[in-house]
Amino acid sequence: MDFLPQITPLFLTLILCGTVIGIIFGAIPGMTATMAVAVCLPLTYSLGLENGLALLLSLYVGGISGGLVPAILLNIPGTPASIATTFDGYPMTQRGEGESALKIGIYASLFGGLFSLAVLYLFAPALADFAIQFSYVEKFLIIFLALTVMAALSSSMLIGIFSGVLGILVSLIGAYDVSDGGNGEYRLMFDFMEPYLSSGFSLLPVLIGVFGLSSILIEAAAGVPESTSAAKVALGQGKKFRLSIFRGEWINLFRSASIGTFVGLLPGVGGSAASIMSYSQAKTFSKNPKTFGRGNPAGVIASEASNNGLTGGALIPLLSLGIPGDATTAILIGAFTLQGLQVGPLFIGGNPEIWKSMIVAMLIANVCMFAVMYFAIRHIARIVMVPKYILLPVILMMCVVGAYTTNYGIMFDVWTLLIFGLFGYLAHLIRLEIAPFIIGFILGPSAEIYFVKSLESFGTFTIFFTKSWIAMVLWILIAISIGLSIWMSTSAARHRDET
Amino acid sequence: MNMASFPKVSIDFASSHLVFPMLVSVLLGLLLVAILVTRWRTIWGAFTTGPYWPAGIDHRRFFGTIVLTVLYFLAMPQIGDFFPNEGYGFLIASIPFLFLISLLYLHQRTRRQIVIAAINAVLAPTVVWYLLSTAFSLTLP
Numbered sequence: 033m034d035f036l037p038q039i040t041p042l043f044l045t046l047i048l049c050g051t052v053i054g055i056i057f058g059a060i061p062g063m064t065a066t067m068a069v070a071v072c073l074p075l076t077y078s079l080g081l082e083n084g085l086a087l088l089l090s091l092y093v094g095g096i097s098g099g100l101v102p103a104i105l106l107n108i109p110g111t112p113a114s115i116a117t118t119f120d121g122y123p124m125t126q127r128g129e130g131e132s133a134l135k136i137g138i139y140a141s142l143f144g145g146l147f148s149l150a151v152l153y154l155f156a157p158a159l160a161d162f163a164i165q166f167s168y169v170e171k172f173l174i175i176f177l178a179l180t181v182m183a184a185l186s187s188s189m190l191i192g193i194f195s196g197v198l199g200i201l202v203s204l205i206g207a208y209d210v211s212d213g214g215n216g217e218y219r220l221m222f223d224f225m226e227p228y229l230s231s232g233f234s235l236l237p238v239l240i241g242v243f244g245l246s247s248i249l250i251e252a253a254a255g256v257p258e259s260t261s262a263a264k265v266a267l268g269q270g271k272k273f274r275l276s277i278f279r280g281e282w283i284n285l286f287r288s289a290s291i292g293t294f295v296g297l298l299p300g301v302g303g304s305a306a307s308i309m310s311y312s313q314a315k316t317f318s319k320n321p322k323t324f325g326r327g328n329p330a331g332v333i334a335s336e337a338s339n340n341g342l343t344g345g346a347l348i349p350l351l352s353l354g355i356p357g358d359a360t361t362a363i364l365i366g367a368f369t370l371q372g373l374q375v376g377p378l379f380i381g382g383n384p385e386i387w388k389s390m391i392v393a394m395l396i397a398n399v400c401m402f403a404v405m406y407f408a409i410r411h412i413a414r415i416v417m418v419p420k421y422i423l424l425p426v427i428l429m430m431c432v433v434g435a436y437t438t439n440y441g442i443m444f445d446v447w448t449l450l451i452f453g454l455f456g457y458l459a460h461l462i463r464l465e466i467a468p469f470i471i472g473f474i475l476g477p478s479a480e481i482y483f484v485k486s487l488e489s490f491g492t493f494t495i496f497f498t499k500s501w502i503a504m505v506l507w508i509l510i511a512i513s514i515g516l517s518i519w520m521s522t523s524a525a526r527h528r529d530e531t
Numbered sequence: 532m533n534m535a536s537f538p539k540v541s542i543d544f545a546s547s548h549l550v551f552p553m554l555v556s557v558l559l560g561l562l563l564v565a566i567l568v569t570r571w572r573t574i575w576g577a578f579t580t581g582p583y584w585p586a587g588i589d590h591r592r593f594f595g596t597i598v599l600t601v602l603y604f605l606a607m608p609q610i611g612d613f614f615p616n617e618g619y620g621f622l623i624a625s626i627p628f629l630f631l632i633s634l635l636y637l638h639q640r641t642r643r644q645i646v647i648a649a650i651n652a653v654l655a656p657t658v659v660w661y662l663l664s665t666a667f668s669l670t671l672p
Contacts, residue, residue, distance in 0.1 A: 424636060
């Protein structure tokens with residue numbers, strides 16, 4: 033009960049506001065939970081870490097959950113994580129069961145969120161305790177494993193690895209930091225850039241550019257499609273929602289939440305993968321697979337339990353290893369950095385109050401999400417009608433504020449926002465993988481330190497194979513992830529040839 | 532980095548800042564070659580037949596966004612220099628920027644929609660400026 037003093041009125045208000053804003057971002061197609069967290073990050077500067085994290089985590093929970101609204105009502109996933117919700121949610125709406133489908137999704141979201149939170153609470157400290165034994169060698173291999181897993185699960189492994197390595201290279205621009213044991217010399221830049229890039233590109237302007245500004249550019253290039261009219265958003269008067277719908281769906285709920293949590297653990301693998309994997313598993317194990325895609329509530333349950341399962345899962349590698357599980361948790365690293373804290377194996381043990389306040393914030397955010405969405409569903413459904421000519425300029429302005437305040441007022445950070453906004457748009461055009469790029473960018477400096485220090489200490493490349501049994505296990509996992517990727521791509525190519 | 536007796540290696544501290552970037556650059560180059568080799572037909576096809584610019588782009592809104600954003604970024608510090616540490620550069624530059632970009636994104640410019648865009652352009656930056664610079668004591672341009 034030592035966490036009770038942290039639950040102040042401000043703490044609760046921030047969670048409520050964060051959840052509502054997150055739901056709004058999630059419910060508007062084109063806006064994502066990642067964007068909500070990135071845009072609201074500057075608000076956390078003066079809030080303190082516990083309150084700031086409460087706001088950001090509730091934005092995350094709300095953002096992931098809000099995506100089900102347009103997925104069910106308009107057949108447009110509000111966030112990529114709601115992609116499979118459209119498969120059965122929209123057919124239910126067409127049958128006049130929109131409200132029922134939304135409530136099924138809300139219940140499943142709550143279950144997924146709470147399930148993954150329990151896993152986070154139980155599993156992250158154990159993983160962190162284990163990771164304390166890691167030397168530079170194992171830490172480097174963990175990052176290497178994270179990058180290979182992320183690349184292996186990209187739509188193309190080669191492009192995924194390329195994007196991740198490009199992210200690492202961009203992160204190395206600037207001085208080799210003396211505080212990390214470097215020699216302070218500059219690299220990968222011209223002399224005239226030294227006043228701006230001595231510490232490299234700041235993380236937050238890069239993140240806000242890639243996830244915020246680039247989304248606005250993508251919308252602008254698409255002509256900023258008009259928002260949906262009220263006539264299209266009909267909840268229907270068909271079959272009413274009853275909790276008995278969940279009878280016989282417990283296995284589906286547990287399986288989907290587990291898949292979501294597991295996918296969240298894997299770095300850079302988005303919610304869309306969790307959603308589709310859970311959906312296909314639900315279909316495979318169903319007694320009536322033919323009813324999937326025609327408005328089977330089990331499809332909505334599978335998708336929504338899994339994408340909310342992602343929220344707790346993605347925090348596990350972040351808090352125990354310092355490796356973000358997805359793009360949104362990558363931005364949370366920025367919040368920790370701003371407050372002068374480093375996430376990694378020592379974080380949970382060294383900051384028990386912050387750890388507990390995060391768990392409490394996630395718990396309250398899930399309950400808030402449920403209450404807000406369940407009881408205000410008819411109002412929430414209208415969120416999809418907010419006109420984009422109002423919304424997008426405000427978001428753009430908030431992106432600027434976020435970038436500018438990162439380092440307490442440096443205009444170069446605002447230009448960084450533009451540079452990486454354009455890069456994000458270009459990456460979208462040529463189909464570079466953004467998630468591996470960002471994870472590479474975040475982990476690049478650490479990877480350098482661990483790699484160079486390992487070689488300086490041991491003087492041989494073989495140390496990466498012979499340091500310990502953990503190193504051997506990590507190499508086996510790296511080999512499995514690469515092998516799995518090759519197997520998946522060849523079987524996909526064979527499937528394409530056959531059809 | 533001396534690799535004469537591979538796998539043994541010795542790193543010279545003075546040039547240690549180049550070890551990892553060099554390795555990463557080589558890896559990136561190899562990956563680029565691998566992409567070119569495995570996808571040369573697609574890439575060559577795109578180079579020879581185009582399209583060199585993706586079709587279906589709303590040029591007015593896309594380039595309009597970029598131009599207005601660049602002007603906004605240029606104007607903020609210039610205006611801010613007249614009122615140091617007040618955040619007025621942000622406030623004064625944001626109002627016309629929000630209004631113009633809202634007009635750019637509007638499909639039908641009815642009087643009602645223009646009024647809503649104007650109110651939003653004044654209210655949103657003012658609220659953000661007040662909240663951040665006064666309530667949260669954050670630095671704005």
